[in-house]
Amino acid sequence: MVSLTSPAEAERRPYGPRHRWVVLAVGVGAQGSFAAMFSGIPVTGITMRADYHLSTGALGLVLSCLGLGVAASDIVWGLLTDRYGDRRVLLTGLTATGALLALMAAAVTPGDGAGVVLLAICLAIAGALGGSVNGASGRAIMTWFAEGERGLAMSIRQTAIPAGGAVGVALLPWLAQASGFRAVYAVPAALCLAAAAATWRWLHEPAPAATATASATASATASTTATASAGATAGAKEAAPDATAGASPDIRQKSPLRRWDVWRLALAGGLLTVPQFAVLSFTAIFLHDVKGEGAALASVTVLIAQIGGGAARIWTGRRTDRGGDRRTYLRGIGALAGIVMAAAAVLTDAPTPLTVAALALGGLLANSWHGVAYTEIAAMSGPARAGTALGLLGTALFAVGFLTPLLIPVVIAHASWTAVWAIAAAACLLAIPLAPAAIRAR
Template sequence: MSRRRPRFGPKYRWVILGVGVAAQASFSAMFSGIPVTAITMRADYGLSTGELGLVLGCTALGVAASDIVWGLLTDRFGDRRILLTGLISTGALLVLMGLAVVPTGDGPPPTPLLAVGLLLAGVLGGSVNGSSGRAVMTWFREGQRGLAMSIRQTAIPAGGAVGVALMPWLAASHGFRAVYTVLAAFCLVTAVATWRWLHEPNDATPAGGGTAGGEAVSVGAAGEPVRERSPLRRWEVWRLALASALLSVPQMAILTFAVIFLHDAQHAGAFAGSLVVLVAQLGGAAARVWSGRYTDRHGNRRGYFRATGALSGVAIACAAVLTLAGAPVLLVASALAVGGVLANAWHGVAYTEIATMAGAGRAGAALGLEGTTLFTVGFVVPLVIPVLLDRSSWTVVWAVAAAAPLLGVPLAPGRAPRSR
């Protein structure tokens, strides 16, 4: 006799959202926290600035290489299995790195070993993006998804803020073994919560979509099943994903090199750079929640996406001008912080829109595509910045970072019918 499956009421969707937030935050603490240890990492591992950029970009490369695959696997096997697989394997890898990929009295480990470790952390941790997002999309209906997905996306800057606040201190005071061990604990504790509380909805297609016989279906206006076309074959979906990549350039530039910029060019301490990143993360978290609620009420996700992209470009352009003019560090840091908040604000809206465009049954693939383009930028930006510095200046770095979202705005898809 088979075990009867428990039933969950409508309010259980908030438990699912909580699990999704925790999963995303545990990965983001690693993704955002490790780059802010850049000064200590450069010294302890004996890296040049170019090697540092390569190492810091490896996690993003791992996510970019695996995100679409994880999304397709999530659509095929379900949120719970994929999320548990990713969290447990990422935690185990970080434990191993804490044992074998840390500087010792005999010197630092080989740079390729550190790069491979962070690359694998990205490959395994990338499972969190599509699986946690699809779980939220499955449990919440249109008119609720903008807020729900924005809250989930808030976990990225919020979890990142935890990493930004904690990891530099851990690295400087206790070494990188403590950094990797604490990050592993975050992943493994979240895996336990996922095992305990993440479940499928009672009905097969609670939010307007699901899978049938391995193919994605949605529910039409008259209740009939509708086969969904793969989002990977739709140019409109690609436009949003590519525009999102361009809009994320300032965010990644600030996350990976604001600390180095303020330390090397503005002669500020590591605390000043960490504070800029922290403000961008926490301010971005608050902006994501507000933007989700706002766009749910007004049905203007695409317009909001384009507006915040333009504003972030203007803010980073101000930072470039202030750097050129030799302005006080407070002004330059403030411009970067404002630009960082704006560069964080649109993420939940974009993830909601691309998942809605794909349909709930194909949301994993669409979210994987979005993650792939964003994390490709996360890999490329740390590699390009040292090259720009060798051939020009920090002013050019911030000017290029400002130009990217301004180019992304016209690429984004135009107005969509207002959702109800």
């Protein structure tokens, strides 16, 4: 693992409780730099299919490899984060991701004669390396922030995914058409390396005094809010300092990988991810092949989903910090997303504005729950095990990110686009009973 500052030197530096907001900013930058690549490359699908001479099935395979790489590595990165710390893991992952993308810009473009196999392998490795940001930046937040602030902090970090994705969605398709794929890979490479530099400069473990002060501050905030709101009182009963909802120390020390309630939350999150990746990966192809529209409308549709989903993440994170039950919110978002994606299926052959509106709203809802889920699964496991729990959730999400682009061309070939959006709706509705039930106040 990369570490350019000795532990002794880091401990000599005064990092008080206010530094937690700097740590959050570093986590946002790390998550956003990876998201720009992860979300932006699929939206170049029309140009990629033409320039690399791919079939729709081959394009689905190539795009799915991004999710496969993250799914294969996320839980490993989580375990490494719990063992070696978030700083070392982030430095290693971001630097390696930036270097690989720079190599792709130099040698894995259509002009270099790169084919589907090389492209798929490179994107899988990029996903595997970039997946380091999911558990590591999340564990940093669990370390620096106490219960009462974690929902907001984690949701802000998770908002970096649609925000960074929006940058990639807006920029990379245009770069693909105007400058080619050298620029498409070079820009996210620069972003990842810049995030690595920020991590090296500002991300450190908190001093014990800083942790205690942050915990006291957050507890006071939570107490004040609980007095002002009956709903917050119920939420205070739900949340314990290590956010295990009153679980015994024996339960908190058990590995998240051995707890069915943690697995249920991870699997429910995977199902809720189906419409997100369906909209992200194939909106451009759908609008081009079925509606005769260009990449511009697809970019606008995905941008609405990304930016709106990011705003919703912050709202739900803040709301649940003030007393809302995270599990109830997760189930409610699943129900809404299922209904809207079912409407998109019904409106597949409707006028384009109606179809686009349904897809944008469905994508927005599918992007809105991540902060709540990541906070809840980390809270269930406690800060010492947060990296593993976050890695498990990331593995579930990105396993679906691998399978969804891979299966959609099969569904299109044997059924229709209506079936694609209907399957996305069904996945959301199946997630509702699978997600852990809300904890009852005692």
